[in-house]
Amino acid sequence: MVDWRYDSDADAAYLKLIDAKVVESGEVAHDVVVDYDADDRIVGIEILHASRRLPDAVIHPEAAE
Incomplete structure (x- = not known):
């Protein structure tokens, strides 16, 4: 289960x-936050100021299709 979201108000992307x-x-x-579960597995990755850091x-x- 992989889910990609972008919040334009917060200018944050989350995988x-x-x-x-x-x-x-x-x-x-800088501006990259990793979330972990109780077993220290990576749950998700947040990228702040995403419009400046991602294509x-x-x-x-x-829009790219």
């Missing part, structure tokens, strides 16, 4: 990898 409860988060690079085709994949 959810598994359906699990987030118990810890850590910034692994338009990634933020709006429907």
